[in-house]
Amino acid sequence: MRAGCRFFAGYPITPASGIYKGMIELLQQRGDVAVSAPDEISALAYCVGASMRGFKAMTATSGPGWALMIETLQYALMTETPVVIAMVQRLGPSTGGATQGAQGDILLTEFCTSGGYTIPVLCPATPKDSYELTMLAFSWADILRSPVVVLSDKEVGMTSERVDYGALHEPPVVNRIHPDGNGNSFNGERRMYGFEYRCDVPGFISVGGETKVTVTGSAHNKSGELKKNDAETLEVLNHLEEKITSRRAALSLVELDCEDSAETLVISFGITARTMQEAVRNARRNGKKVSSLKVMSLFPVPEEKILAAAEGVSRIVIAEENLHGQYRSVINYLFTNKKVIGVNKIGAMITPSEIEYAIS
Numbered sequence: 145m146r147a148g149c150r151f152f153a154g155y156p157i158t159p160a161s162g163i164y165k166g167m168i169e170l171l172q173q174r175g176d177v178a179v180s181a182p183d184e185i186s187a188l189a190y191c192v193g194a195s196m197r198g199f200k201a202m203t204a205t206s207g208p209g210w211a212l213m214i215e216t217l218q219y220a221l222m223t224e225t226p227v228v229i230a231m232v233q234r235l236g237p238s239t240g241g242a243t244q245g246a247q248g249d250i251l252l253t254e255f256c257t258s259g260g261y262t263i264p265v266l267c268p269a270t271p272k273d274s275y276e277l278t279m280l281a282f283s284w285a286d287i288l289r290s291p292v293v294v295l296s297d298k299e300v301g302m303t304s305e306r307v308d309y310g311a312l313h314e315p316p317v318v319n320r321i322h323p324d325g326n327g328n329s330f331n332g333e334r335r336m337y338g339f340e341y342r343c344d345v346p347g348f349i350s351v352g353g354e355t356k357v358t359v360t361g362s363a364h365n366k367s368g369e370l371k372k373n374d375a376e377t378l379e380v381l382n383h384l385e386e387k388i389t390s391r392r393a394a395l396s397l398v399e400l401d402c403e404d405s406a407e408t409l410v411i412s413f414g415i416t417a418r419t420m421q422e423a424v425r426n427a428r429r430n431g432k433k434v435s436s437l438k439v440m441s442l443f444p445v446p447e448e449k450i451l452a453a454a455e456g457v458s459r460i461v462i463a464e465e466n467l468h469g470q471y472r473s474v475i476n477y478l479f480t481n482k483k484v485i486g487v488n489k490i491g492a493m494i495t496p497s498e499i500e501y502a503i504s
Contacts, residue, residue, distance in 0.1 A: 145170060147282035148317050149228070151201040153179040153190035155209060158242040159298040160232040163204035184209035188216040188229070195225050196359060198350035200282055204230035207249050208239055214256045217291055219361040221261055221384065224337065224346065226285035226320060230278070230294045232301035233414075235490065245298030246490060247414055248466040250474075253295055254443045259381070262388045264395060265293045265443040268300055269417040271307050276315060277397075277440060283318035284395065288387060289345050295442065297465070299415040299493065323347030337366045342383040343390035389444055396446030399438040400453050403428065406435040408503050409454050412463040413439045413471065416494050420463055423499035434503055442471065450478055461502045463487040463494055 145167075152167035154160075171178040177194070181187035184205055191201035205213060210231055220227050233249045235241035254265055264284050268274040278294050285292040323334050323346070336357040339346050346366075349357050358368030363377050371377040388395075401424065412420040417438040424436045437453045439446065454460060460479050462472040469486035476484055487494055487502045 145174075146314065146317075147279040148200045148319070149202050149282060150176040150199045151179075151191060151194035152177075152203065153181045153187040153194075153201075154203050154205070155181050155184045155187050157184070157206045157209045159234055159245075159301045160204040160206050160209075160230060162301060163230050163232070167202070167204070184212040185216060188213040188220075188227070191227050192216060192220050192223075192225050195220075195227050196223075196351040198348075198353075200226070200228075200286070202228040202230065202282075204232065206232050206234050206242075207236045207252070210249065210253065210256075217263075218257050220291045221257060221263070222361045223359045224289040224348075224384070225291075225359070226289055226348075227291050228278070228281045228285050228294065229291060230296070233295065233297040241491075243298070244491065245415065245493065246466060247297055247416065247464050248470065248490070249295070250442065250464075250466070250470040253293055254474075261385050262444050263291055263293060264288065264388065265295050265441070266397070267295050267413045267440055267442050269414055269438060269440075270300070271305050272312060273440060274300065275307075276313055279315050279317070280397075283315060286320035286348075287318055287345065288391070289320065289348060290388065295414075297414050320348040321345070323349060335367045337364070337368060337380055339366070339383060342379065342386040344383075345387050392444045392446070393448065395441055395444055396449050397439075397441040398446055398449045398453070399440065400449070401436045401438075402453070403433055403435050406433045406457055408432070408434045408459045408461060409457045410434060410436045410461045410463065410499060410503065411439060411450070411453075411475075412436075413442060414465075416463050416465055419494050419496055420499055423496040423503065426496055427500050427503045430500075432503055439471075445475060447478060450475060454479060454482065457482065459483045459485065461485045461487060461499065463499050463502075465489055465494055 154164040194201040235244040235246040266277040365376040
């Protein structure tokens with residue numbers, strides 16, 4: 145709400161129902177719109193429609209609901225429509241364990257699009273992170289004209305904790321940019337997808353305004369006209385990826401706890417990052433030289449910051465609450481000539497001792 149969200153649509157699903165309940169109550173109290181949708185497909189479709197009209201919009205779900213939303217997510221990606229999706233993970237697959245935590249939706253969240261486009265994914269570990277990263281998600285969605293996911297987990301989503309409001313950092317609210325008459329223009333006409341360079345983000349034109357806009361999930365040129373593989377349409381399809389990846393450095397968020405002459409770097413995210421931090425403290429008390437890296441922007445992969453953190457160490461430990469090490473499979477290519485160890489578990493949270501064992 146502090147980020148400027150004025151529309152929420154959702155369908156109750158554990159462990160994201162707290163977000164659903166809060167937004168339904170609080171948005172309506174201040175005169176904005178919150179809709180209880182008949183299903184998850186409708187929920188995201190409502191949000192995309194509200195955003196096309198010019199309003200910041202959000203939904204919240206968990207793994208089964210996300211699976212239903214994927215087609216509409218791709219529509220938002222193709223039409224360059226800003227929208228924020230809070231995805232609170234639980235044990236899967238299918239309906240899985242509704243009240244059991246997990247971190248098993250990383251690959252499903254990021255690699256759900258035909259074409260493999262990069263979706264910005266932020267990952268909070270604490271209530272403070274949740275506040276600050278959600279505000280950032282709304283700004284990124286508007287700046288990039290893209291869906292942005294806040295990927296948390298059951299423990300983050302359903303744990304009550306004390307928060308020092310004075311310690312909260314409030315990122316500035318950034319709103320979407322409207323056409324300036326340059327990149328969006330062609331022969332004097334404003335175009336919904338007009339850009340000069342592939343890395344540019346077109347100014348946003350609201351549906352229902354003075355300018356006629358075409359929003360289609362089909363391949364299209366810069367005017368929104370349906371095309372297949374002409375040069376301009378292919379340029380648009382390349383632009384959808386390059387506008388994100390060209391800003392990789394600005395979209396990289398990590399917290400590094402570095403120890404001089406560390407032999408081991410432990411990497412984690414979400415609730416497991418908190419376990420990692422305790423494990424690292426314990427290992428240091430036992431004389432181990434170890435650093436830790438908490439990743440808060442899983443995608444685009446913060447390559448440069450991970451490489452910088454790993455410089456000089458001989459061993460990488462990656463802890464995540466899933467079966468095979470999903471994020472490890474994504475970033476493993478960065479660790480040439482280093483020993484990489486995964487700490488993985490399902491059905492229960494990873495313990496500090498389990499990470500300490502891998503460090504030793």
